Amino acid sequence: MPEKEAAHKINNLITAQQVRVVGDNIQVPTVVSLKEALAMADEQGLDLVEISPKADPPVCRIVDYSKFLYQQKKKAKELKAKAVKVVIKEIRFGPNTDDHDYNFKLKHAENFLKDGDKVKAYVFFRGRQIVFKDQGEILLLRFATDLEEWGKVEQMPKLEGKRMIMILAPKPKK
8 A cells, every 4th residue: 555655645645835625525626725625625534635746736636545546547447458459460581482472471461451460571581592682672562562452561671680671550440
């Protein structure tokens, strides 16, 4: 429980002399002394919680603190559930990839993009194959144009060590 108290100052832990008081039972936010605010909270049997310490004067809410924490956790959980999880699928080519292999990998990439996953396509150069880097770039650009309907290029082909990498992101659904 001590780490939660560090998140918000409550009741006697509030240090400001003047505070702006808000709450369910208060129609107009008013600026009062800390003693008056604590008395108001005590009358209602609730806690005085500092919500905005950087404001001038600090904003405090009269609320049941445990209920307030529960609602904060609930909001955080909802936001986390709504967050989009990005999955990156990798497809590997050689600089001299055959048409059949290319079409096979193209179909897989198309399905990945339809499912909403990003595709990281790369050409891997072994040994002296690095002299064919222009062939690898042509292959990746052809791959991007073939997948134009389902995804857009997020990163153009770029040589990193022995790999030429390109990233495709799915087009947003309408």
